[in-house]
Amino acid sequence: MAGLSNYRFWAYAGLAVLLLALPLVGDEFWLNRVAKYLCYGMLGAAVALTWGYAGVLNLGQGLFFGIGAYAMAMSLKLQSYTSLQQGSDTPVPDFMLWNAQPGAPTDLCCITPGSWIWLPFQWQWTGVIVAVILPAVLAGIMGRIIFGQRISGVFVSIITLALVLLVRLVVTDAQPLTNGFNGLTDLGWLTVFSHEFDPYAKGTYYLVAVALIAVLAAARILVATRAGTILQATRDSDTRALYLGYDVPAYQTFFFAVSAAIAGLAGMLYVIVSEFASPSFLELSFSITMVVWAAVGGRGSILGAAVGAILINMIEARVSETEALVEAWKAIIGILFVVTVIYLPKGLSGLAHDGMARLRARRPSFQLKEEAGQ
Amino acid sequence: MVDILFIGLSLSSILLLVALGLAVTYGAMGIINMAHGEMVMIGAYTAVMANIWLGLGLIAAIPLAFAVTALAGLAIERLVVRRLYGRLLDTLLATWGIAILLQQAIRLEFGLSFFGIHIAGLGSGLQNVPVPGALQGTVQILGHDFNAYRIFIVAMTLILAAATWAVMYRTALGMKVRAIIRNPQMAAACGIDVQRTNALTFALGSGLAGVAGVLMAGFKTVAPDMGATLVVDGFMVVVTGGVGSLLGTVAASGLLGEFNALVAMATNDILGRAAVFAVVIGVILLKPAGLFTFKGR
Amino acid sequence: MTAALTLDGLAVDFSGFRAVDGVSMAVEQGELRVLLGANGAGKTTLMDLISGKTRATEGKVLVQGRDVTGLREHRIARAGVGRKFQIPSVFSGLTVRQNLEVAQSKRPSVWSNLRFALGMSEKARLAEVLELIGLGAEAEREAGLLSHGQTQWLELGMLMIQDASVILLDEPTAGMTQGETAKTAEIINRLKGRHTLLVVEHDMAFVRDIAERITVLHLGRVLAEGSVAFIENHPEVKAAYLGKQGIA
Numbered sequence: 001m002a003g004l005s006n007y008r009f010w011a012y013a014g015l016a017v018l019l020l021a022l023p024l025v026g027d028e029f030w031l032n033r034v035a036k037y038l039c040y041g042m043l044g045a046a047v048a049l050t051w052g053y054a055g056v057l058n059l060g061q062g063l064f065f066g067i068g069a070y071a072m073a074m075s076l077k078l079q080s081y082t083s084l085q086q087g088s089d090t091p092v093p094d095f096m097l098w099n100a101q102p103g104a105p106t107d108l109c110c111i112t113p114g115s116w117i118w119l120p121f122q123w124q125w126t127g128v129i130v131a132v133i134l135p136a137v138l139a140g141i142m143g144r145i146i147f148g149q150r151i152s153g154v155f156v157s158i159i160t161l162a163l164v165l166l167v168r169l170v171v172t173d174a175q176p177l178t179n180g181f182n183g184l185t186d187l188g189w190l191t192v193f194s195h196e197f198d199p200y201a202k203g204t205y206y207l208v209a210v211a212l213i214a215v216l217a218a219a220r221i222l223v224a225t226r227a228g229t230i231l232q233a234t235r236d237s238d239t240r241a242l243y244l245g246y247d248v249p250a251y252q253t254f255f256f257a258v259s260a261a262i263a264g265l266a267g268m269l270y271v272i273v274s275e276f277a278s279p280s281f282l283e284l285s286f287s288i289t290m291v292v293w294a295a296v297g298g299r300g301s302i303l304g305a306a307v308g309a310i311l312i313n314m315i316e317a318r319v320s321e322t323e324a325l326v327e328a329w330k331a332i333i334g335i336l337f338v339v340t341v342i343y344l345p346k347g348l349s350g351l352a353h354d355g356m357a358r359l360r361a362r363r364p365s366f367q368l369k370e371e372a373g374q
Numbered sequence: 375m376v377d378i379l380f381i382g383l384s385l386s387s388i389l390l391l392v393a394l395g396l397a398v399t400y401g402a403m404g405i406i407n408m409a410h411g412e413m414v415m416i417g418a419y420t421a422v423m424a425n426i427w428l429g430l431g432l433i434a435a436i437p438l439a440f441a442v443t444a445l446a447g448l449a450i451e452r453l454v455v456r457r458l459y460g461r462l463l464d465t466l467l468a469t470w471g472i473a474i475l476l477q478q479a480i481r482l483e484f485g486l487s488f489f490g491i492h493i494a495g496l497g498s499g500l501q502n503v504p505v506p507g508a509l510q511g512t513v514q515i516l517g518h519d520f521n522a523y524r525i526f527i528v529a530m531t532l533i534l535a536a537a538t539w540a541v542m543y544r545t546a547l548g549m550k551v552r553a554i555i556r557n558p559q560m561a562a563a564c565g566i567d568v569q570r571t572n573a574l575t576f577a578l579g580s581g582l583a584g585v586a587g588v589l590m591a592g593f594k595t596v597a598p599d600m601g602a603t604l605v606v607d608g609f610m611v612v613v614t615g616g617v618g619s620l621l622g623t624v625a626a627s628g629l630l631g632e633f634n635a636l637v638a639m640a641t642n643d644i645l646g647r648a649a650v651f652a653v654v655i656g657v658i659l660l661k662p663a664g665l666f667t668f669k670g671r
Numbered sequence: 672m673t674a675a676l677t678l679d680g681l682a683v684d685f686s687g688f689r690a691v692d693g694v695s696m697a698v699e700q701g702e703l704r705v706l707l708g709a710n711g712a713g714k715t716t717l718m719d720l721i722s723g724k725t726r727a728t729e730g731k732v733l734v735q736g737r738d739v740t741g742l743r744e745h746r747i748a749r750a751g752v753g754r755k756f757q758i759p760s761v762f763s764g765l766t767v768r769q770n771l772e773v774a775q776s777k778r779p780s781v782w783s784n785l786r787f788a789l790g791m792s793e794k795a796r797l798a799e800v801l802e803l804i805g806l807g808a809e810a811e812r813e814a815g816l817l818s819h820g821q822t823q824w825l826e827l828g829m830l831m832i833q834d835a836s837v838i839l840l841d842e843p844t845a846g847m848t849q850g851e852t853a854k855t856a857e858i859i860n861r862l863k864g865r866h867t868l869l870v871v872e873h874d875m876a877f878v879r880d881i882a883e884r885i886t887v888l889h890l891g892r893v894l895a896e897g898s899v900a901f902i903e904n905h906p907e908v909k910a911a912y913l914g915k916q917g918i919a
Contacts (some may be wrong), residue, residue, distance in 0.1 A: 331478035337471030
């Protein structure tokens with residue numbers, strides 16, 4: 001057991017060192033792109049946390065990512081001088097002006113119906129806080145209802161899927177509040193202690209990299225606690241856990257909420273790096289794509305799922321440089337996924353685990369041979 | 375009001391067209407086939423190709439599309455789904471991979487576009503199929519004008535639903551399928567070839583999707599990604615109606631289609647669709663077994 | 672002294688069919704009570720009612736004098752009722768040791784389990800139970816890889832370490848070989864005294880090995896209650912359940 005957790009520790013440490021060393025080898029544009037993939041890495045970890053450890057396949061993880069993204073984007077939109085219509089104490093974003101009724105006051109409180117909801121976001125930390133807290137709270141409520149009803153398996157997937165599609169429709173419909181299909185663009189920069197996080201500066205890359213390392217470490221520690229073991233127990237047999245006295249829905253809900261908070265954080269950081277938020281985050285294909293990353297990397301491993309997400313996206317970026325291969329790449333992803341599900345249900349990390357187990361099983365026999373040789 | 379109800383009815387019939395095949399594969403076999411929408415898409419492309427290359431009309435393409443998609447379904451079952459029985463979520467994911475693959479196969483003209491070879495009717499562009507003259511225009515019933523093709527679709531949907539019911543409840547295959555739903559081990563012990571029956575059932579479900587595709591080609595633009603949203607709608611219907619209940623599927627499609635039309639009239643199309651999702655979520659939460667199921671073991 | 676488990680006029684009505692129809696009984700502290708009855712007599716339903724899987728329509732369940740009627744399953748478990756199902760259920764993806772650790776947790780809330788190590792006394796108790804169920808050598812194996820008998824013993828071990836005051840066992844020897852059955856009897860005999868047990872069992876040789884008192888259910892009602900010898904010679908029991916041969 002000691003050996004096992006040992007190589008696991010080194011795997012985490014190795015990734016951390018690698019991520020922090022990347023700025024030595026790449027330029028700012030490349031780092032900006034990698035930073036986006038690191039956000040996807042968080043999503044992979046979030047999926048693994050619920051799918052691999054709780055056996056709950058959330059097909060609407062994009063909802064939490066989207067909430068995080070929109071919350072941050074609202075705050076950063078209000079930091080962007082180029083997109084604000086000046087002339088009042090509370091300047092309004094450009095798109096609200098285009099969507100407003102003629103004669104409406106140019107004031108954030110009341111230019112379009114419901115625009116007052118933007119008011120707190122004038123303070124950028126509102127966006128940061130809402131991006132993480134709202135997904136967690138929403139997931140807590142969803143979890144209490146869904147798991148409390150003892151709904152499991154495919155039905156959880158269908159509910160989460162229906163919910164993300166529902167929210168996507170509502171967001172695109174609320175054009176005067178959300179800029180509809182166009183999403184929120186032309187955003188300002190996050191400013192902390194008068195340091196501006198320019199998306200194309202190394203500082204921003206480090207912000208994301210450190211956040212990813214922290215998230216992975218925290219999630220890994222969380223599943224190693226007794227609560228994590230109990231969660232895995234509920235995955236294997238929820239009745240057994242129930243009859244041992246555990247409030248199974250509470251455990252499922254707790255980890256569901258943690259996973260949602262991670263996805264929200266990922267969405268928030270993604271906006272800082274990419275400078276836009278769009279309803280495409282709420283599309284079904286995006287949510288399923290996250291599951292693909294986690295499946296290829298290994299649903300049972302936080303680290304594996306994150307690395308899977310980062311690797312797939314890096315390869316995709318490389319392949320997409322050749323225009324003819326863009327569409328072919330999608331077909332490859334399709335095949336890759338089918339093959340993974342059938343032949344490699346534990347993903348790449350499962351492969352690595354088995355490899356390590358085989359190595360360790362061989363080691364004693366080496367020693368025996370040496371002893372025999374002496 | 376009659377107009378609205380008719381719009382609802384035609385929305386319902388489309389939902390039911392897609393859901394019928396799913397009711398067979400998911401309801402009967404418990405397989406979540408995310409590539410079901412792509413079976414619809416392939417059915418539609420069969421109509422396009424039959425029109426371009428064979429000069430066949432829409433109606434004549436129906437049996438052809440059934441054959442093509444049933445064979446495609448058979449291949450998917452043999453190659454992938456068979457290896458994943460009992461792993462419901464994994465089937466969902468693997469068939470999603472197949473769905474992407476099929477979309478790209480049409481888009482890339484089975485890879486031939488890399489070699490500069492192009493096939494009329496395929497590729498990423500949009501396609502259309504002409505509707506037979508007899509089904510164009512409107513029909514007047516009781517002083518109201520109705521789109522003739524829509525009426526044709528509603529009628530065809532009802533015929534297909536009846537045919538599906540007949541297959542499931544009046545044929546040897548249907549009896550075997552129902553036996554397998556109840557108890558696969560017992561069915562196998564009674565001499566039913568479970569593997570063969572599952573393969574045939576999957577082919578039947580896919581074939582129904584193919585027919586749906588042909589009918590849709592008559593009023594919708596045909597494109598490689600046309601199936602993606604359909605599969606979600608189909609599942610909503612099957613789950614709302616109650617898994618394993620064909621009658622429930624029919625009733626749920628009627629309910630959701632009309633509800634969609636009514637909310638869409640009161641607000642707009644987007645919120646109409648959103649309301650359908652809300653209803654589905656509510657149904658799963660309050661009645662996870664579906665609206666129209668009878669409790670059994 | 673209050674009885675460990677008291678049932679008072681317990682009944683459940685499944686839309687007209689009364690699977691359990693007014694059962695009253697008291698199981699004393701540390702007693703091992705065997706439930707006998709033909710198929711459909713209501714044995715498993717009675718266990719469902721006690722453990723909260725099914726809600727009683729009438730009557731009361733008292734555990735150590737505390738009314739637990741109508742509580743949710745995990746609440747009843749916390750009140751001290753442990754249950755083993757007919758089909759063994761353990762956490763197949765966890766190791767044997769982790770299975771026992773999960774069963775051992777005294778404080779069941781999420782927040783109190785956001786910690787790592789077990790206390791010294793907990794570790795000692797875990798090692799003791801591992802020895803008792805004879806799985807010391809398998810401690811680090813995944814529970815999904817155990818044999819049928821080993822899985823049953825692991826589940827018994829989980830009930831032991833859960834420290835439930837009342838343990839419900841539903842056919843603990845189903846599907847076991849003779850050797851395995853003997854070992855199971857040994858484990859169950861060790862549970863006596865420290866725990867109060869209610870056991871559903873068909874294997875009469877096994878029942879004689881473990882039983883002190885027997886309650887016979889018939890069509891949802893208590894038909895007879897007494898010692899093994901008393902039940903074996905009870906004319907109504909013979910007629911209703913055992914046929915003319917008596918206990919084989």
